[in-house]
Amino acid sequence: MSPELDYIVLYIDLEKYTMKISGRTFVVSGGASGLGRACVLDICKKGGYAAILDMNEELGGALVKELGAEARFFRCDVSDTESIAAAVKGLTAWTHEMGKPLGGIIPAAGVGRPGLILDKNLNPMSLDSMDFVLNINLRGTLDVVRQVLPLLASAPPCGPDSERGIVIMVASAAAFEGQMGQVTYAASKGAVASMTLPMARDLSRFGIRVVTIAPSMFDSAMTAVMSDKVKTGLKKAMEFPVRAGMPEEFSSLVVQAIENVMLNGVVIRLDGATRMPSKL
Known part of the structure; x- marks a missing residue:
């Protein structure tokens, strides 16, 4: 067999083992904006369907209007168990109605609330602030x-x-080198990173994989509120490219994680070789 034919046979075999997005439904929390929105768009471009879980009804409704029948919005507060249960009930009915079985879960809702564990006046961080992030x-x-x-x-x-x-799941570079004022945020993202492998082991019997992506600074609602001083300081820690990541670069990796069946039980850093300093 010629090298050209060997290549063709190998290509066909790999296609057979690729997980298909088309015709399957993916649940994306925080899907109305930022990284989650980019995931929704890419999933629908690949022929998939997206159940958008979010609190922002205006943004969620606009996204569904843009995408049409391939997307459905479900109002959901991920910090409220009953709110999640109601959304799951709705999306379950929708998948059955459309005849598009579930293919994945992408919990992309996240927040950041900076704060020192102990401030200069010896006041410890409030439990309310910690609970909000966690x-x-x-x-x-x-x-x-x-x-x-x-x-x-x-x-x-x-x-x-x-x-x-x-x-x-979505972790963060802060899971590995959180900065001053990021104790709670780093704790939340570090926990997400550390539960990736045991979750993959738990779910292997069902043929379900688990992958976590740990991005550095990406353009999102969270980074939009950062001051120019903070953004400039963060850029000094970047190697290449020297800029914030784009949501589309994040969602591109999500698509790769879905399609490549050998990606499992792993945390992937998406940070352009950025390593965060102690302080800016």
Whole structure:
């Protein structure tokens, strides 16, 4: 067999083992804006369907209007278990109505609230501030995943590996080198990173993979409120490219994680070789 034919056979085999986005539904929390919105757009471009879980009804409604029947908005507060349950009930009915089985869960809702664990006046950080971040970034991530998993695990298996789908969580570079004022944020994202492998092990019997992406500074609602001084300081820690990441660069990696079945139980840094200093 010629080298050209060898290449063609290999290409066809790899296509067979690629997880297909087309015709499957993906749940994206925080999907009305930022990184989550970019994921929704890319999923729909690939022929998939997106269940958008978010609190912003205006942005969510506008996105559904843009995408049409391939997307559906469900108002959801990820820090509220009952709110998640109502959204899951709605998206379950929608997937059955459309005949598009679940293919993945992308809990992308997240917040940041900087604060020193102990300020200069010896006042410790308030529990309310800590709970706000942890309830959305950590508890909200776990709660969305656990409530949607029964629907994903009951989806029909696909391909030669009998795969049912994937969970793609969002950590942060702060999980590895959080800065001053990021104790709670780093704790929430570090926990997401550390639960990736055990979650993959738990779900392997169902043919479900787990991947976490840890981005550095990306253009989003969270970074939009940063001062120019902070943004300038962050750029000094960047190697290449010297700029904030674009949401489309994040969603491109999400698509790769969905399609490449060998990606499992791993945390992928998406940071352009940025390593954060102690302080700016």
